[in-house]
Structure formats: C-alpha cells, structure tokens
Amino acid sequence: MKNRYLKNVATLKLNSDQCRGCGRCLEVCPHNVFIIEDRKSVILDKDRCMECGACVKNCPFNAIEVKPGVGCAYAIIMGWLTGTEPSCDCSGGSGDSCC
Amino acid sequence: MEISNRELKIIQTSAELTFNDKLGTWKARWGINRMNFKVEPGLYSVGKPDSNSPVLVSANYKMSFDSLRKELMEVNAWILVLDTKGVNVWCAAGKGTFGTQELLNRMAIVQLEKVVSHRTVIVPQLGAPGISAHEVTKFSGFKVVYGPVRAKDLQEFLKSGMKATSEMRRVKFTAYDRLVLTPIELVGTSKVSLMIFGVLFLLNLLGLGPFGIVDFYAYIGAVIIGCVLTPVLLPWIPGSPFAWKGWLLGFIWAVTVNILNGWNGWTAVPQYSILRALGYIFIMPPVSAYLAMNFTGSSTFTSFSGVLKEMRKAVPAIIISIVLGIVLILVDSFIKL
Numbered sequence: 143m144k145n146r147y148l149k150n151v152a153t154l155k156l157n158s159d160q161c162r163g164c165g166r167c168l169e170v171c172p173h174n175v176f177i178i179e180d181r182k183s184v185i186l187d188k189d190r191c192m193e194c195g196a197c198v199k200n201c202p203f204n205a206i207e208v209k210p211g212v213g214c215a216y217a218i219i220m221g222w223l224t225g226t227e228p229s230c231d232c233s234g235g236s237g238d239s240c241c
Numbered sequence: 242m243e244i245s246n247r248e249l250k251i252i253q254t255s256a257e258l259t260f261n262d263k264l265g266t267w268k269a270r271w272g273i274n275r276m277n278f279k280v281e282p283g284l285y286s287v288g289k290p291d292s293n294s295p296v297l298v299s300a301n302y303k304m305s306f307d308s309l310r311k312e313l314m315e316v317n318a319w320i321l322v323l324d325t326k327g328v329n330v331w332c333a334a335g336k337g338t339f340g341t342q343e344l345l346n347r348m349a350i351v352q353l354e355k356v357v358s359h360r361t362v363i364v365p366q367l368g369a370p371g372i373s374a375h376e377v378t379k380f381s382g383f384k385v386v387y388g389p390v391r392a393k394d395l396q397e398f399l400k401s402g403m404k405a406t407s408e409m410r411r412v413k414f415t416a417y418d419r420l421v422l423t424p425i426e427l428v429g430t431s432k433v434s435l436m437i438f439g440v441l442f443l444l445n446l447l448g449l450g451p452f453g454i455v456d457f458y459a460y461i462g463a464v465i466i467g468c469v470l471t472p473v474l475l476p477w478i479p480g481s482p483f484a485w486k487g488w489l490l491g492f493i494w495a496v497t498v499n500i501l502n503g504w505n506g507w508t509a510v511p512q513y514s515i516l517r518a519l520g521y522i523f524i525m526p527p528v529s530a531y532l533a534m535n536f537t538g539s540s541t542f543t544s545f546s547g548v549l550k551e552m553r554k555a556v557p558a559i560i561i562s563i564v565l566g567i568v569l570i571l572v573d574s575f576i577k578l
Contacts, residue, residue, distance in 0.1 A: 145414050145476050145540070148547040169387055169405075170369035172412035173542065193544040194335065196369035210370070211545025212335060214538030215483075215552055218545075228545070229336065 152191035153209040158182050160205035167197035167206060249352060254285045254320070256313040266304050270421060272428040278303045282324035284351035285310075288317035292358040295399060297388070298344065298368065300325040300333050309365075312392040316399070319356065323347050334371030341373045345380055353383070363388045363403065366410060414541045419472045422539045426468035430532065434464065449574045459498045463525040466490045467532025472539070483543070484555035487533025491526035498525070516573035523566030527559040 154175070163181040173190040176183045176197070183205075195210030212218075212228055221228030269275040282301045287310055296319045299309050306322060323343045325333035333339035348354075348362070364372055366387045374385035389398050389409035398405055437460065441452040471478065471487045478486040499518045534555055537543040 145542050146481060147543050148481050148550055151546040151550050152544050153546055166374065169410065170366060172367065172390060172410070174407070174411055190542070191544060192542050193546060194370045196334075196366075199371070199373045200369055200375070202375040209545070210335075212538070213540070213543035213545050213548045215534045215548055216538050218548060218552055219556075 146189070147192075149189045152188050152193055153207075154185065154188055154191045154193065154197075155207040156183060156185050157205045157207070158184070160203045162203055162205075164202065166200045166202065170196040170200050172196070247352065249355060250283060251351075251356070252281065252283055252285045254287055254310055256287055256310050256316070258307055258311050262303075262307050266307060269304055271424045275425070276327060279327040280306045280322060282322045282347060284353070284356065285320040285322060286318075287313045287320060288315070290317040290319050292356065294318050294357065295403075296321055296353065296357060296362045297395070298323065298362055298364045300328065300330045300339055300368075302327050302329045302333075305329045309392045309395075312395050316396065321347060321351065321353065321362065330365050331367040331370075334368045337371050339368050340371040341376050344372060344377055348381055348383065360384055361386055361403075365392075366390050366405070367412070412541045414475075416473055418541075419475060419539075420469075422536075423469040423472055426472070426532065426536060426539070427464070429535075430464055430468060434460070444574075449571065455498070455502055459495070459521055459525055460528070462494050462498065463491050463528040464532060466494055467529035468536075471529065471533040472536045475536075475540075482534075482551040482555065483537050483540075484530040484534040484551055484559070488526045488530035490533075491529025492522070494529065495521045495525035514573055516569050516576070520566045520570035520573065523562045523569060527562045527566075530555060531559050 156176075161182045163178055163183060165178055165183070167176045167183050168178065172194065173192060175185060175187060175191050177186040178184075191208070192213055193208050193210055195208055198206045198208050198210065214228070217228040220226075265274075265278055269278045280301050280303050294317045297309060297313075298321045299306050301322050301324055306320070310320065323333075323339055324347070325338045325343070328336065328338060330339055344362075344364070353362075354360075360382055361384045362377075363386050364374075367390055369387060372385060374387070377383060377385050386403050387405070388403075389395060389405045390412055391409070394405070394409045398409065438457075441450070441456060444450055445452055467487045471483070471490055474490075475483075475486065478489060480486055480489065498521055502518075534552065537548045537551075
C-alpha cells in the first residue's frame with residue numbers, strides 16, 4: 143500500500159532552461175519525483191514531493207526551487223507558540239518527542 | 242613555512258553489535274537517554290581498511306552509527322562520523338548540522354587526504370538535504386557519491402561499483418517501520434496524560450465527577466489509537482490528512498465506548514447519560530486526531546506545505562471540539578450535583 147499525502151501543495155519548481163540534465167536530482171530524491179526526458183529533468187509527480195530540499199541543494203545549475211521545511215506538526219505548533227520558524231528541534235534537550 | 246604534523250586519530254570499531262548496543266537502541270526507541278545516545282565524531286575503522294578502502298559518512302547518533310556498522314560484516318571500510326549533535330542523518334541534514342560545512346571540517350580534522358589515496362566519500366542519500374555535493378568537491382577535491390537510503394543495501398552497492406538501483410534510492414515506510422516509531426509517541430504523551438488524570442482526580446474531590454474507569458479506558462484507548470493504531474494502519478485508513486485519519490478511528494472508538502457503556506442505558510454504569518456520551522464523541526476523536534497529526538513528524542513523506550495546510554483546519558477544529566466536549570461533561574456533572 144502506497145503512502146500518499148495532500149495533493150497540490152508542494153512548492154517544488156523546476157526551471158528547465160537552466161537544467162542540463164545531469165541527473166543529480168534523480169539521484170538524491172527519496173520519492174522518485176523526477177525523471178529525465180530529452181536530456182532534461184522533468185517533474186514526474188509533484189504530489190510525491192516532501193520538500194526535503196535535497197534536489198535544490200545538489201543541483202549545480204540552480205534549476206530547482208522549493209521552500210524547504212519540516213513536515214512535522216509538533217515543530218509547527220512550537221513555531222506558532224514561540225513565534226519562530228518551525229524547526230526540527232527534537233535534539234535541543236527541551237523537546238521530548240518528535241523525530 | 243612549517244606544516245605541522247598532527248597525529249592521525251583513528252578509532253577502531255566493528256560490525257558486531259554487543260548486547261549493550263542493542264539495549265541502547267531499544268532504550269532510545271522508548272525515549273530513555275535518547276538525546277544523549279551519541280558516539281564521538283571522527284574517523285573509525287571497520288575490518289582492516291587501507292588507503293583504497295571506501296569512506297562512509299555517518300552521523301554521531303549512535304543508532305545511525307550502529308545501523309551502518311552492523312551491515313559491514315567482512316567489509317574493510319572507514320567511517321567518517323560527523324558531529325550532528327546526536328541526531329540521525331536525515332533529521333540532521335534537514336537542520337543543516339549534517340551539512341557541507343561540517344563534512345568539509347571533519348575531513349580536514351581527521352586529515353582524510355592522508356588516510357586514503359582515492360578522493361571519494363560515500364554519503365548516505367538521506368544526507369543530501371544538507372550536503373551540496375558539487376560544493377564539497379569544489380572546496381576539498383573529494384567527490385561525493387550518494388549511497389543507498391538503507392545501510393543494508395551497502396554491500397550490494399559497493400560490490401556493483403558504487404551504483405545504487407532505483408529501488409535502493411526510494412524511501413519506504415512499511416508497517417514495521419511505522420510500528421517501531423510508536424513507543425516514542427506514547428512516551429511523549431505520558432506527561433500530559435498524567436496531568437489530565439490529576440485534574441480528573443481533583444474534579445472528583447470537588448464532587449464534579451465521578452470520573453472513573455470508563456473515562457480512564459476511553460482516554461487511554463484514544464491515545465493508543467492516535468499514537469499506535471493510526472500510524473500502523475496509516476495507508477489503509479481512507480483520506481490523506483493525518484488528523485482526519487486519527488479522528489476517524491477515534492470516532493469509531495468513541496461510539497464503541499458509548500455502546501459498551503449503555504448509550505441507551507442498558508448496562509449498569511449509573512452515571513451514564515446522553516450528555517456524557519456526547520461529550521465523549523466530542524473529546525475522544527480530536528484527542529486521537531491531534532496525536533495522529535503529530536505523527537507527521539515521524540513520517541517519511543509529509544511536506545511542510547501539506548502539514549501546514551492540514552493544521553490550519555485541524556487545529557481549530559480540535560480545540561473547538563474538545564472545549565465543547567468538556568463543557569457538555571461538566572454540565573452533565575452539575576445537573577447531577
């Protein structure tokens with residue numbers, strides 16, 4: 143059974159003018175979002191994107207954009223309560239649950 | 242100019258996990274000493290590596306380090322452990338502590354260029370959100386090869402000349418993967434649960450009860466549904482928001498509790514009434530929903546944008562529903578005073 147999440151929310155964008163088809167994004171993506179077509183990377187299924195940012199960080203040509211963030215409700219609640227950016231701060235010694 | 246000759250420091254380790262290693266993993270799964278389950282950052286040797294042996298990069302969370310080295314039976318390799326403050330590879334990569342900067346620093350500290358003659362480091366694929374492979378190469382001359390997602394595929398990856406199959410590159414989230422994450426979710430709720438029991442006890446003392454065994458098992462059931470059952474059954478529960486999935490199972494539970502306790506007054510729980518039954522319907526499902534929603538942080542496929550969208554609807558609904566439920570139950574108690 144496949145795990146699927148909400149549709150049409152991921153902020154992933156690919157600028158194919160800048161893409162040289164090196165394939166790094168296919169290599170680092172944990173959810174098989176990209177595919178190479180005509181020597182360029184294209185987004186095969188955006189709804190599988192979890193916005194981890196691996197592709198952006200490893201694209202040598204800055205062709206990919208995404209707003210990376212933690213997909214963690216607890217982190218977002220803590221962000222709301224403390225008025226800071228949600229971050230995965232399970233390790234801070236203060237938090238005792240989460241990732 | 243004189244180049245100082247620092248001593249190479251290599252720590253020996255093995256592919257064999259001891260009883261204490263395994264106990265440590267089990268304890269971390271239950272939240273015991275989890276934030277301090279660390280190994281020292283630096284360069285480790287497994288087997289009898291030489292200057293041609295592969296360099297595998299890992300995090301200094303001991304569970305990450307152990308799950309890597311236990312897959313290295315009969316392999317000669319170097320393990321370069323980054324200082325990720327005791328956080329696993331994927332989470333640390335998201336935070337940036339498993340990052341380009343730390344990798345470059347650590348390679349310089351251990352003088353990796355003196356230890357190996359080749360110029361390649363194998364970084365776990367899930368470290369990629371923190372590492373910029375081309376920048377590592379630019380600043381150090383070392384090429385980054387992304388290894389498989391799971392350490393158990395490493396031997397095959399190495400044998401095939403550092404080629405990962407597309408299967409090795411996919412993150413999975415099997416029922417077992419989800420199950421092992423549930424103890425920490427349960428432990429995380431224990432403090433709040435104790436506080437709730439304390440408040441109910443006080444209400445009993447004030448004569449606003451009685452809160453008893455029914456409330457206890459109704460609540461515990463809702464917690465187990467949110468923290469264990471929903472995560473384990475995740476892909477089979479209809480709908481996609483986690484909060485919805487938790488709410489649905491929690492609703493079934495609340496109805497079950499009400500039927501068991503005499504929705505129509507056919508069993509012998511005297512304080513049971515329609516207001517109380519409604520109260521349960523308003524309280525139990527959102528409790529499960531909230532806890533299920535928190536499992537997004539443990540899941541491997543939820544995006545920030547998705548979780549935010551889900552929460553904007555779920556959080557107000559959860560609060561309103563619980564408040565309504567509490568009001569109903571308190572009104573019920575006052576009527577009976």
